[in-house]
Amino acid sequence: MKLNDAVAVRKIGNDTIAFVVGESRVDLRQILRLNPMAEWLFGRLSTPHTEDELVEAFVAEYGVTAEAARKDISEFLQNCAELGFIEDI
Amino acid sequence: MRKPSVLSAYPMDELSGIICEFVEQGKEVVFTAKGHSMRPLLRSDKDQVILKACNPDALGDGEVILYRRDSGGYVIHRIVSRNKNGTYNLMGDSQTQLERGIRPNQILAVACGFIIKNREIASSGKKYTRYVSFWSRSKTIRRLYIFLFYGFMRLRYLAAAAFRKIFPKK
Structure with a gap:
């Protein structure tokens, strides 16, 4: 999976936000506010990665257990997929 | 997360x-x-x-x-x-x-x-x-709308404030 090419990520003050940019229209009705870990994941997802690869890298980066990382990442990816922010490839 | x-x-x-x-x-x-x-x-x-x-x-x-x-x-x-x-x-x-x-x-x-x-x-x-x-x-209708809308907003605010006073959060 990877980040949808139409997703734009911007910094606003202390927040990092993401939204979808359409061909002719930008819809700011659904803005995703990213916490530092979500921002890190979005950075990773700019290139294709499997969930296992993300979990592995996340554990190495943040020193959490693989079980906890998998649960959080899986939930996060599911939410992002529902909003159209990531796509399966 | x-x-x-x-x-x-x-x-x-x-x-x-x-x-x-x-x-x-x-x-x-x-x-x-x-x-x-x-x-x-x-x-x-x-x-x-x-x-x-x-x-x-x-x-x-x-x-x-x-x-x-x-x-x-x-x-x-x-x-x-x-x-x-x-x-x-x-x-x-x-x-x-x-x-x-x-x-x-x-x-x-x-x-x-x-x-x-x-x-x-x-x-x-x-x-x-x-x-x-x-x-x-419609200037008259606009004024009437503003009077009613902001009047309603004020009433709602006052009612909420009164509610908070009567039933304070513990």
């Missing part, structure tokens, strides 16, 4: 840079309105404005524009008239005081449509143009 927070309404002052960036690229930008000054057309945090690029020297009466005040604030209001020196006089739909002398270089975008109760309405649509024509001329 917490669930990502999805926001439907973000302060316009903070989003203005993004709105301008994409409007300048020729895209339409859908943005959730905040504030009550454009009622009854737009409900705060519920309805959306669709903005697009415009020629700020060639806007007509009745058009809704996004502009930047000299104080730095970003506002969406309606053009009421144009002065001989090329500046515009603006007013929100639930206001009675004109904001005079808005220069074309303060104007960033024009509304080409609205999303009201999840239905898209073009600014060239018949119903909308009828609304603009009616609302621009």
Whole structure:
């Protein structure tokens, strides 16, 4: 999976936000506010990665257990997929 | 990791840079309105404005524009008239005081449509143009609406304050 090419990520003050940019229209009705870990994941997802690869890298980066990382990442990816922010490839 | 927070309404002052960036690229930008000054057309945090690029020297009466005040604030209001020196006089739909002398270089975008109760309405649509024509001329109805709307808001505020006083949070 990877980040949808139409997703734009911007910094606003202390927040990092993401939204979808359409061909002719930008819809700011659904803005995703990213916490530092979500921002890190979005950075990773700019290139294709499997969930296992993300979990592995996340554990190495943040020193959490693989079980906890998998649960959080899986939930996060599911939410992002529902909003159209990531796509399966 | 917490669930990502999805926001439907973000302060316009903070989003203005993004709105301008994409409007300048020729895209339409859908943005959730905040504030009550454009009622009854737009409900705060519920309805959306669709903005697009415009020629700020060639806007007509009745058009809704996004502009930047000299104080730095970003506002969406309606053009009421144009002065001989090329500046515009603006007013929100639930206001009675004109904001005079808005220069074309303060104007960033024009509304080409609205999303009201999840239905898209073009600014060239018949119903909308009828609304603009009616609302621009009906000063008495506008004053009555403002009296009732803000009266209701005040009552609601007072009732909430009284409720909090009677039933304080423990």
